[in-house]
Amino acid sequence: MKAGVTARDILAAAPGPQRRAIAKAITLLESTRADHRARGDELLTELLPHTGRSFRLGISGVPGVGKSTFIESLGLYLIEQGHRVAVLTIDPSSSVSGGSILGDKTRMERLSVHEKAYIRPSPSAGTLGGVADKTREAMLVCEAAGYDIVIVETVGVGQSETAVAGMTDMFVLLQLPNAGDDLQAIKKGVMELADLVAINKSDLDPDAAMRAQAQITSALRLLTQQGRERGPWQPQVLQLSALTGDGVDRFWQAVSRYRELQGAAGAIEARRKQQSRAWMWERIESGLRHDFRQHPQVKARLGHLTAEVEHGSVPASTAARQLLALWRAHP
């Protein structure tokens, strides 16, 4: 079955068959079998000329902040405006919990059945590097299929926010209107990634939401470094209620202003180039580390040398040179 998916199935097809083709393509790309990988690379290269025309929006926030409700509201709003919306999830913990397929579809009941939406849960591949890699590729498939808004959502486990900010055009942080939540985000270094902070559930306690907005606004001013690579956009904070839908239009207006301002300044294109380069090198370095650790002579010495380095009987620089010498001597 999987063997059957071609670029044509994804590029031009009726919604139903296309969605099945996308699912097959993503499954192919997630496979670790060498022949699948080779066919996946081929497919991806064929699709690539048709990618890059969507807007890539990263959304993060702690569990309970209302991400799914917000993404469903936003997705339905965007479809109403004529867009097609893909939602991908990065959750490195899903390989432990056994995947989040059911979870995602249940969470976004109305969006998941809409023919102009495509929702794909986190790959259960294991490491964040692997999960992020698969999600980037899935994003390209969705773009080629004509989804012009791709939302990459993360639950904020480990470094997943950095991964999402590193593959999207704009990174949005959802916050709750209580103090403490923003401090956590600052601590974790997530706040400084945010191009926009949206305070959800602001209707529940308008005063607290106003305070949070003021606090986060000054924190953002403090934390965000402007620079050529960041472009002219100044990070903003706004309030909304995903449940009532109030503020979703204002949210999208802000996103559109971002897109216009950053696009005109070439900042989105520059960000994408930098992301692609970084992605390539991250994959190369991960491959080199893997090869190194699997190298028989290195493997035989690594544990012992690490212990000696920790114990302080061999200098770390000497140990590194010894291991590299083994690696170079036995190709």
Added chain:
Amino acid sequence: MKAGVTARDILAAAPGPQRRAIAKAITLLESTRADHRARGDELLTELLPHTGRSFRLGISGVPGVGKSTFIESLGLYLIEQGHRVAVLTIDPSSSVSGGSILGDKTRMERLSVHEKAYIRPSPSAGTLGGVADKTREAMLVCEAAGYDIVIVETVGVGQSETAVAGMTDMFVLLQLPNAGDDLQAIKKGVMELADLVAINKSDLDPDAAMRAQAQITSALRLLTQQGRERGPWQPQVLQLSALTGDGVDRFWQAVSRYRELQGAAGAIEARRKQQSRAWMWERIESGLRHDFRQHPQVKARLGHLTAEVEHGSVPASTAARQLLALWRAHP
């Protein structure tokens, strides 16, 4: 001449000859010649059993904050207390400016001529990784020579604060008593590395110094994540005047409390083990990247593929796999 330096010259010698031996050893370790490197490794391994008994103090701060004046005050104070003090500098920009030997010696006039002090400027080796590597090795030589306090100073160029925090037992940030300075440190992610923040020149404007102390104290509470690896110590902020010497004793009391508290909890030992492991892997990865970039087949393809990845005609993951395949096929 360089050939002549042995572990014995460093371990047991009169102050004069010992200082010359240390200088020779460090020069040997900084050499890039393969035979020097081999002899340097040997020497370092011989010295290693005699290292690790000093306290390693990292000090950073922007130009003009008064680092040299402070380190001279502190160094002379420590010598008075019976210590021997080594001061090493990390400044990746010194390879551009042509080294800072004269600068350092002029800056710390009284300390540099003291027989119980040893001052070594930044190696002018180029990259931060290389400079940091040499400084770590120089630190081990000084420890073996019996310097029981090693101060590693940095001017805060690029990521040099992270490098210094990654090779010392305690990281101190010197700040000026004006707002804005602390915001810069928070922005750059340096504040969260600090175990102690000292506000220098606090006598010039006591009110501003008090305000800065309060601000930085709350920023530290916000930014510093406690955890097992950080130990029981809570980062502190204090005021001093390096010029008058006021507060230098309080500074050292705080350092001593840190050492006692963190030492008893095993946090210093744990930090050193983690630093050694990280140092080894950083050197290994740097070596792997170097090998990879120098690999003839990779070199021939890298520029073209990078351009294609940036342009969006080859997926980054595919490019990485292609380059890794070339690398593996032609050992």
